[in-house]
Each structure stands twice: as C-alpha cells, then as structure tokens.
Amino acid sequence: MENHHSYQVNHLKQLESEAIYILRExxxxxxxxxxxxxxxxxxxxMAWLARKAFYPAKLPFPLVHVDTGHNFPETITYRDQFVxxxxxxxxxxxxxxxxxxxRAVEEKGAKASRNALQTVTLLDTIEKNAYDACLGGGRRDEEKARAKERFFSHRDEFGQWDPKNQRPELWNIFNGRKLQGEHFRVxxxxxxTEMDVWQYIKAEKIPLPNLYFADERPVFTRDGVTLAQTDFITLLPEEEASKRMEMVRFRTIGDATCTGAVRSNASTIDDIIEEVAAARQTERGGRSDDKRSETAMEDRKKQGYF
Amino acid sequence: MSEERGYLDMDLLRFTTAGSVDDGKSTLIGRLLYDSKNIFEDQMEAMELSSKSRGDEHVNLALLTDGLRAEREQGITIDVAYRYFATPKRKFIIADTPGHIQYTRNMVTGASTANLAIVLIDARKGVIEQTCRHAFIASLLRIQHVVICVNKMDLVDWSEEVYERIIGDFKKFASRLDNVVEVTFIPISALKGDNVVDKSKNMDWYQGPTLMYHLEHVYVGPDANHIDARFPVQWVIRPMSNEWHDFRGYAGRVAGGVFKPGDDVVVLPSGFTTKIKAIHTIDGEIPEAFNPLSCTITLEDEIDISRGDMIAKPNNQPKIDQDIEAMVCWFSDKKKLKGREKYIIRHTTKEAKVIVKDIRYKVNINTLHKIDDDLELSLNDIGRICLRTSSPLFYDSYSRNRQTGSFVLIDEFTNETVAAGMIL
Structure with a gap:
C-alpha cells in the first residue's frame, strides 16, 4: 500500500497547478x-505562471497591454523589462x-478618468487582432461581482458579460466553444486571494514595480481617497490644500488617475504580507472607480471591462 | 517566521451550501465571515449603508454575497458565487449555490469541487422535498461529509423537540442514500449568530460543536486517487529552439496515481509502450508527479501523441470503450433530453461526438424512486443514460476517480453546457 500522506501539496502549489492547467487549456x-x-x-x-506552463517553449500567445496613457512611469519601465x-x-x-x-470620448470635468475608456480600446484591440480568448488576472475574492465569474467566461459578439446566463463549470472541465464573433475571458x-498572490510572489521571488513598496510620494486627497499627484490630474481648489508628501504604497496598480494609495511603511515583501494580514479594508477599497455605485464593477463588466 | 510556515502548511477545505429560497444561506455565510472577522471595514460600511437605504432593521448580511444588481433588487441569489476566507486553522473556499430555478444545476456545479456540503433546513418547515434533493445530490457527487444545519431555531423558541424531530425525519430519508461518509447535525440561528461561530446561549441542550469548529476540525482525507496512474495529455510542447532542438514534452495535470522517471507506460489509444525519460518543470526535473500537479513528461521513444491521448501504466489501464453508462444531471431549460440526440462530450482533455442511445430511468429525487414511464430529462432532472461516443474514451468509474469519471455534454449548435455526467 502506498503512503497517501506523502502526496499532499500545500494550497499554493495546488493553486499554481490549477492556474497552469487553465493556461494550457x-x-x-x-x-x-x-x-x-x-x-x-x-x-x-499570471505571466510568470504562463512561462512555467509552456517551458521550455516560449509563450504561445502575446501579452496585450491596454495603455490609458495615464500610467505611472514605473509601470512602463517594468513592463518593457519583464517582457x-x-x-x-x-x-x-x-x-x-x-x-x-x-472611438472613445474623454470624460469631462476635473474627476475625469480614462478607466472606463479602456473598455473601448480593449474591445477594439481584441477585434483588430481577432483574439478569441483574453487571459485576465481577475480574482473572485476582489469584488462581489467577480465572485460570480467563471474561469472560462463567455462574451457575446458585443463583448458583453451576461452574469445571469453563464455556463456551469464542473470539476476541471472547461467549455470554450463559441460562435463566430464571440470570445472568452479566462x-x-x-x-x-490577495494573500495567496503575495505569498506566491515571495516564494517565487518575482520582481515587482516599486509602486507596490512604500516610499515618500507626492499625493493629495479626492473623495476620501489618497491619489498620487501626476501630470494627468487637475486638482480642484479644495484638493490643492491636501497636497503633501507621504509614505505610501499602492495595493493595486491601474490608471494613475483612479488608483488610490495607502499610507504604509511596508518596504519589503515581508512587510507587505504582514500588512495584508492585518488589513481591515479590501484592496479595491482604494479604487475610486468601484465607488461610483454599489454595482459599479458589474456594470463595467457587462460592458466588456476586464 | 513560524506564522509563515503556518500559512504555507495550511490545508484547504472546499465546501458548498445548499438550501431552498429563504432558508437563510446568504445570511449564514455572511455570519460565518462576520463572526470570524473575515469581513473588511469597507464591505461592512457598504452593507450598512445599503441595508439602511432598503429599510432593513438589522445589517443585512446577505448583501455581502448577493453582489449582482438583480440579486440586490430582488433579494435573491442568482448564480453560484465563490467566497474565500481563512481562520488560523484552515483556508476555505465556499461555493454558495442558490436554491431557486436552476437549483439542481447550481448545486451540482458547486458540489463537483467540494469536500463537504452544508444543507440548511428551516426549523419551522422541517425536512422538505428540497432537503432530500440536496442530500441526494451530495451523495451522487460523492461528497464525503454533510452538515445539516437546522436554521431559524430562534423562530421555534430554541426547541429541542423540534430539532430532534427534524433529525429523525432526515435520518429516515438518509438511510436510503449511499456514499455519504458522515452526517453532522447542528441547530443554529444564522440571523442571531447562535452556534455559527460562537456557542449558543439559548440552547443549553445542545452539546455538539459550532459550525465553525466543525469546519475547522473535520478530517478531510486525500480526495485524489494515488493508485491508478492517469495522465491526460493536454498540450504538446515543442520549443523549436536551438537549445531544445529535439525536445518533445507532453504537458498535463496528473489525474491519478504516481509517475516517476523510468516507469513503464502505455500511451492510449495507440497502445504503444515506452518508459518515462524525465518529468520537467521550469524549476528543474522532479522525481515524481501525482495529482494535482501540472508537469511535462518526456518519453524514451518517439511516439505520435496529441491532446486527448492518455498516458497510463501497462498493468493498470483505464477502461477503453465507446459505450458508456452514466448518471447525468440535465441543465438546459431550452431543450429536453429524449434519447437519440447527438451532442459533444468533453471528458478529461478529450472531445468527441456522442449519441444518447437510451435513457434507462429518471430519478424522483424527492423519493429516490426510479421513474421508467416518463423518460424525458428536463432542467434539474437526474437520470441514468447510455451513450455511444465517436471514438473511445479512456475512463474510470466516477466512484474510483472524480477526474477520469466525469464529463459534460455540450450542445453542438448553441455550445451551451447542457449536462454533467458521472460514469458508472
């Protein structure tokens, strides 16, 4: 009789194996x-796992970056090096x-963000290159609409998500069949979970953009959210007064105009893990794009957002 | 440092929740998360605001899981939602499955990856048809542990008599089920929090564990089969580079058993035998691979192998057949299964055409009786069918291996997943 207990793997290894399986699928x-x-x-x-999935061959698909033009400069430097x-x-x-x-119209007013416009560019890029599946880094623990998302998420010919009519997913069997013009998000x-991602980054020693680590940065406050001062944001008079230098880091990195910073002294992965463990706010709590309404994420996803 | 070890060593319990409409499932999950301090401040704030604007008296914990606009408007849960939380003891993944229109479809989906099922019973209503259905599905999907939570005990004056009667009724029904290893009963009030995370002060007569204690401590044996070596080939890796000129690796996830370099293997369907040369990962070659690991296998001999083929051991092969007997759950609300129709079957990494040759019987899932005079399967129906596939499947019975014994049927015109099957 074989000893079953020696064939246990920890949950990070399980998650890694599952993700590799999905990438190959x-x-x-x-x-x-x-x-x-x-x-x-x-x-x-995700890209790190893709490299593992197809090694020693190269990735059998390209990386696609939807560039809002409102990036933190570190993001682009990092991207080019990583690629x-x-x-x-x-x-x-x-x-x-x-x-x-x-094809897209810039939002008006001081609080304009290009976050919503990404959807137009994303759908255009998908159509232009005839991509039939787009791999995304979304996690179900991020947000309540995402909790209902499938691994293989079907999009109609308009790129829309219909949360009430999703294909059931059972065991590890994934149905990616589709009609002409439709595509999938995977x-x-x-x-x-956020903690799993950090633990994995640590275990695998994956290099990250500096923005994730705490530093003295120029910030200001908008609607209770701390944002970085950048060339893309016009400050309202009442916001001018909140301009300051602060030890902050970013828990997510999106468009610079709407990604909130958190006050933090976490300058290493270990510090961050400690901080995540003690956090009393979800990581998207700092995203002003999610605060526009109770179901802001669902509404954007239905339109074709990631 | 010791805490970190703890995190990496933590095991995972996947459970599903079932109950009919208004049994308080979403409230129970909200309560589990809230009392175990797994709800964040901003989520709580959003819930408080939302409850207030809806005119709810208490903070409505169901709003935590009901994330879709239509769900919040109608106060119902629409689709299977997955939740993640951890206590110092364990990591948990909950598949929260709603109990209305697509109830069976949703529960089967949630149950397909679960080690444990929570079935909720409204103490005022007792064991009803849905309870039996949920217990049957848990048994059919071979979930090893079932927890019966008798909820809303606050509405029956915390009565032990009511609780005991419900347990008795359930046991009568459950004696006709097989497969379920362990059934645990817990009287709770999800709304008030009794026996969910904290012990009830209103039910001194109950001496058992709280729900959370049970979830943290229940023994979950290895779900995987480590005896029958099965490797469904998912993708062939050919780098075509100078460094890896002749490399031809077979990528996949081990579905059963253990593979080691030097092992004799057989490749199906060709039947050629060879030896494993090496098992590769980006972090180097590994001495053995077993479920659930993803890896890449190279073989001593050059054999033509593609996706959908299977690597097994010559002395322990899966069944190879075009005629399959299986239990299926029917998922489509647009089309019924009447027999003689053609579908597409997905089984491990293989896809084939299939014709439904015969519907043997349908199960009345409330009484467990076999129905053989009405042989149409509609949405939520479960029955036994006989299939013929266009090319042989390499399979084991579902009771032996969840991965090589399960399949889905797909409508070839709409591409919808119309059924889930478990091979007998």
Missing part, C-alpha cells in the same frame, strides 16, 4: 489567445489612439 482550446498585461501584480503572476526577460511578444492598445480616432487566478 486556453492555449489548446482557442485559436488566438492573448494575455492581458497591466503591469499590476496579478497580471505579473524582454521572458522573451514574450508585446502588443499595446492605446486609449489615446481610440480618443484621437473618435481567469487562471480565480481561486487565489
């Missing part, structure tokens, strides 16, 4: 997949281009 079931790479930690971990390191192909979809071509990290 995506390559096998679709003709032209792409991996959406934002430069945020989740997409970095070079793993010898991947990079495709950039530009929100600025969508605006210049009149989420290999569905079952990971």
């Amino acid at each position: 995506t390559a096998a079931q679709f003709e032209k997949p792409a991996l959406l790479f934002s430069g945020g930690k989740d997409s970095i971990v 070079a390191d793993i010898k991947a192909n990079l495709i950039v979809g530009s929100v600025q281009e969508s605006i210049d071509q009149g 989420f290999p990290l569905s079952n990971w």
Whole structure:
C-alpha cells in the first residue's frame, strides 16, 4: 500500500497547478489567445505562471497591454523589462489612439478618468487582432461581482458579460466553444486571494514595480481617497490644500488617475504580507472607480471591462 | 517566521451550501465571515449603508454575497458565487449555490469541487422535498461529509423537540442514500449568530460543536486517487529552439496515481509502450508527479501523441470503450433530453461526438424512486443514460476517480453546457 500522506501539496502549489492547467487549456482550446498585461501584480503572476506552463517553449500567445496613457512611469519601465526577460511578444492598445480616432470620448470635468475608456480600446484591440480568448488576472475574492465569474467566461459578439446566463463549470472541465464573433475571458487566478498572490510572489521571488513598496510620494486627497499627484490630474481648489508628501504604497496598480494609495511603511515583501494580514479594508477599497455605485464593477463588466 | 510556515502548511477545505429560497444561506455565510472577522471595514460600511437605504432593521448580511444588481433588487441569489476566507486553522473556499430555478444545476456545479456540503433546513418547515434533493445530490457527487444545519431555531423558541424531530425525519430519508461518509447535525440561528461561530446561549441542550469548529476540525482525507496512474495529455510542447532542438514534452495535470522517471507506460489509444525519460518543470526535473500537479513528461521513444491521448501504466489501464453508462444531471431549460440526440462530450482533455442511445430511468429525487414511464430529462432532472461516443474514451468509474469519471455534454449548435455526467 502506498503512503497517501506523502502526496499532499500545500494550497499554493495546488493553486499554481490549477492556474497552469487553465493556461494550457486556453492555449489548446482557442485559436488566438492573448494575455492581458497591466503591469499590476496579478497580471505579473499570471505571466510568470504562463512561462512555467509552456517551458521550455516560449509563450504561445502575446501579452496585450491596454495603455490609458495615464500610467505611472514605473509601470512602463517594468513592463518593457519583464517582457524582454521572458522573451514574450508585446502588443499595446492605446486609449489615446481610440480618443484621437473618435472611438472613445474623454470624460469631462476635473474627476475625469480614462478607466472606463479602456473598455473601448480593449474591445477594439481584441477585434483588430481577432483574439478569441483574453487571459485576465481577475480574482473572485476582489469584488462581489467577480465572485460570480467563471474561469472560462463567455462574451457575446458585443463583448458583453451576461452574469445571469453563464455556463456551469464542473470539476476541471472547461467549455470554450463559441460562435463566430464571440470570445472568452479566462481567469487562471480565480481561486487565489490577495494573500495567496503575495505569498506566491515571495516564494517565487518575482520582481515587482516599486509602486507596490512604500516610499515618500507626492499625493493629495479626492473623495476620501489618497491619489498620487501626476501630470494627468487637475486638482480642484479644495484638493490643492491636501497636497503633501507621504509614505505610501499602492495595493493595486491601474490608471494613475483612479488608483488610490495607502499610507504604509511596508518596504519589503515581508512587510507587505504582514500588512495584508492585518488589513481591515479590501484592496479595491482604494479604487475610486468601484465607488461610483454599489454595482459599479458589474456594470463595467457587462460592458466588456476586464 | 513560524506564522509563515503556518500559512504555507495550511490545508484547504472546499465546501458548498445548499438550501431552498429563504432558508437563510446568504445570511449564514455572511455570519460565518462576520463572526470570524473575515469581513473588511469597507464591505461592512457598504452593507450598512445599503441595508439602511432598503429599510432593513438589522445589517443585512446577505448583501455581502448577493453582489449582482438583480440579486440586490430582488433579494435573491442568482448564480453560484465563490467566497474565500481563512481562520488560523484552515483556508476555505465556499461555493454558495442558490436554491431557486436552476437549483439542481447550481448545486451540482458547486458540489463537483467540494469536500463537504452544508444543507440548511428551516426549523419551522422541517425536512422538505428540497432537503432530500440536496442530500441526494451530495451523495451522487460523492461528497464525503454533510452538515445539516437546522436554521431559524430562534423562530421555534430554541426547541429541542423540534430539532430532534427534524433529525429523525432526515435520518429516515438518509438511510436510503449511499456514499455519504458522515452526517453532522447542528441547530443554529444564522440571523442571531447562535452556534455559527460562537456557542449558543439559548440552547443549553445542545452539546455538539459550532459550525465553525466543525469546519475547522473535520478530517478531510486525500480526495485524489494515488493508485491508478492517469495522465491526460493536454498540450504538446515543442520549443523549436536551438537549445531544445529535439525536445518533445507532453504537458498535463496528473489525474491519478504516481509517475516517476523510468516507469513503464502505455500511451492510449495507440497502445504503444515506452518508459518515462524525465518529468520537467521550469524549476528543474522532479522525481515524481501525482495529482494535482501540472508537469511535462518526456518519453524514451518517439511516439505520435496529441491532446486527448492518455498516458497510463501497462498493468493498470483505464477502461477503453465507446459505450458508456452514466448518471447525468440535465441543465438546459431550452431543450429536453429524449434519447437519440447527438451532442459533444468533453471528458478529461478529450472531445468527441456522442449519441444518447437510451435513457434507462429518471430519478424522483424527492423519493429516490426510479421513474421508467416518463423518460424525458428536463432542467434539474437526474437520470441514468447510455451513450455511444465517436471514438473511445479512456475512463474510470466516477466512484474510483472524480477526474477520469466525469464529463459534460455540450450542445453542438448553441455550445451551451447542457449536462454533467458521472460514469458508472
């Protein structure tokens, strides 16, 4: 009789194996997949896992970055280095281009964000390159609408998500069949939590953009959220007064105009893990795009957001 | 340092919750998360605001799981939602499955990856049809542990008599089920928090564990089969680079048994035998691979192998057949299964065409009786069918291996997943 207890693996290894399985399933079931790479930690971990999934071959799909033009400069430096390191192909979809071509209209007012416009550029990029599956770093623990998302998430010919009519997913069997013009979003990290992601980054020694680590940064306050001062944001008179230098870091990295910073002294991965363990706010608690309404995420996802 | 060890060593319990509408499932999950301090401040704030604007008297914990607009408006849960939380003892994944229209479909989906099922009973209503259905599905999907939570004890004056009567009724029904290893009964009030995380002060007569204590301590044996070596080939890796000129690796996730370099293996369907040369990962070659690990296998001989093939051991092979007997749950509300229809079957990494040759019987899931005079399967129906596939499947019975014994049926025109099957 074999000793079953020696065949236990910890839950991080289980999650890694599951994600690799999903990545390979995506390559096998679709003709032209792409991996959406934002430069945020989740997409970095996903790309890292993709490298493992197909080693020693290169990734069988490109990385696609939807560039709002409102990036933290560190994100772009990091992106280019990372892509070079793993010898991947990079495709950039530009929100600025969508605006210049009149396909997207910039939001008006001081609190304008290009976050919503990403959806237009993303759908355009998908259509132009005929991608039939886009791998995303979304996790179910992030937000209540995402908790209902499938690993293989079907999108109709308008790129929309219909949460009430999703295909059931059982065991480890994934149905990626689709009609002409439809596509899929695939989420290999569905079952990971924020803590799992950090523990994995630590265990694998994955390099990250500096933005995740605490530093003295120029910030201001908008609607109770601390935002970085950047060239893309016009401050309202009452916000001018809140300009200051502060030890902060970012728990998520998105468009610079809406990604909130948290006060923090966490300058190493270990510090961050400690901070995440003690956190009393969800990581998207700092995202002003989620605060626009109770179901803001669902509404954006239905339109075709990640 | 010791805490970190703890995190990496923590095991995982996946459980599903079932109950009919208004049994208080979402409230129970909200209570589990809230009392175990797994709700964040901003989530609590959002719930408080939302409850107030809806005119609810208490903070409505159900709002935590009911995230979709329609759910919040109608006060119901629509789709299977997955929740994640941890205590110092364990990590948990909850599949929260709603109890209305697509109830069986949702519960089967949640149960397919669960080690434990919580079935809620409203103390005022007792064991009803849905309770029996949920227990049957848990048994059919071979969930090893079932917890019966008799909820809303506050509404029956915390009565031991009511509780005992419900247990008795359930046991009568459950004696007709097989497979379920362990049934635990707990009287609770999800709304007030009694016996969920904290021990009830209102039910001195109950000496058993709280729900959380049970979830943290229940023994969950290895779910995986480590005896029958099965490796469904998922993807062939050919780097076509100078460094890896002749490399041809078979990528996949071990579905059963243990593979080691030097092992004699057989490749199906060709039947060729060879030896394992090495098992590769990016972190180097590994001495053995077992479920649930993903890896890449190279073989001593060049054999034509593609996705959907299976690597096994010559002295322990799966069944190879085109005629399959299985239990299925029917998922489609648009189409019924009447027999003779063609579908697409997905089984491990293989896809084939399939014709439904015969519907043997349908199960009345409230009484467990076999129905053989009405042989149409509609949404939520469960029955035994006989299939013929266009090419042989390499399979084991579901009771032996959840991965090589399960499949789904897909409508070839709409591409919808219309059924889940468990091979007998």
